[in-house]
Amino acid sequence: MNVNVIKTKCDKINVKLTNGRFKNIWKYRWLYAFMLPGVLFFLTFRYAPMWGLVMAFQDYRPHLGIFGSEWVWLKHFERFFTLPDFWMLFRNTLLLALYDLIIFFPLTILLALMLNEITREWFKKSVQTIVYIPYFLSWVVIVGITHILLSTEGGIVQHFLFNSFGVSIDFLTSIDWFRPLIVMQMVWKDAGWGTIIFLAALTGVNPALYEAARLDGANRLRLIWHITLPSIRNIIIILLILRLGNFLDLGFEQIFLMVNSLNREVGEVFDTYVYRVGLVQGQFSYSAAVGLFKAAVGLVLVVGANWIAKKFGEEGIY
Structure with missing residues (x-):
């Protein structure tokens, strides 16, 4: 089978899957809306602060910040x-x-x-x-x-x-x-x-x-x-x-x-x-x-x- 034909069929399948996924999201939009505050909470108070863990490998100085502090590993x-x-x-x-x-x-x-x-x-x-x-x-x-x-x-x-x-x-x-x-x-x-x-x-x-x-x-x-x-x-x-x-x-x-x-x-x-x-x-x-x-x-x-x-x-x- 021609490679271009296979690629075209795969693209059509991906489009169908994407459209189906967006339809499901729109169908259950209110459930996703209820979920949004919890997701924002974890992103803000759980994942974002993880950036500060690099301080454990630095000699952190507040006036220098994370990017300016010396690395001590x-x-x-x-x-x-x-x-x-x-x-x-x-x-x-x-x-x-x-x-x-x-x-x-x-x-x-x-x-x-x-x-x-x-x-x-x-x-x-x-x-x-x-x-x-x-x-x-x-x-x-x-x-x-x-x-x-x-x-x-x-x-x-x-x-x-x-x-x-x-x-x-x-x-x-x-x-x-x-x-x-x-x-x-x-x-x-x-x-x-x-x-x-x-x-x-x-x-x-x-x-x-x-x-x-x-x-x-x-x-x-x-x-x-x-x-x-x-x-x-x-x-x-x-x-x-x-x-x-x-x-x-x-x-x-x-x-x-x-x-x-x-x-x-x-x-x-x-x-x-x-x-x-x-x-x-x-x-x-x-x-x-x-x-x-x-x-x-x-x-x-x-x-x-x-x-x-x-x-x-x-x-x-x-």
Whole structure:
């Protein structure tokens, strides 16, 4: 067949595909319009700032700008990895991240299963509202409530302990209580909100499966173990993979407000360290290198977890 004929046919096919694509875009124009603000948000606040990562390889000076600053390549990374405090920061961040993954994440699933088992609709909605409310409080308010309850100077819990047992525990400055307090705050504030996706997934479970299992004599626990959990397994895996992407991102506000000079040994994490050396001390390039290290770890964890999920026959996120 003549090459020109083949080229002409390919051009016609491309024109048809292009026209069909534009027709689909116009057909679903309102869906694209709803999607536009989200796309603009990510382009503005997620992708555009990535240009600043080049500072991690420079000796950045604000008056010179990115184009005029000297390139030092891996100097800041070498400094960070040889820093005496590196392993302290890594240990503190890793432990809190593991607590979040091992304690907080399963609790959201458990809470969703418990809410799903409530049969009285008015009671279910009331409980959902109560557990959702703390999510809308800022970390400043949460930490303020923690101080009111646990402060050695007028704290309600301290008064109870002293009047009942004659003891006083300094929760807010103790290195032993710092991590449990952080986990309890995360559970109280975010656990209820974290159940929303799981509850939505539970509504898609086929009721006929429960009826068939009941006819076979399955009790409620058997129903949860053999029907409910397998039905939402894909959702659990996807959310777990996404959570691994923020594995070392614990949230700056909560840790910053809870850390003080007495518990800094166990409370200082990468987020607060970046704030201290980057914004307070003005070491922009060095703090950018620390942030890039965190992002690289999250990327490796997401890709690795997704690969493992695919190996076991799950869908993954891509």
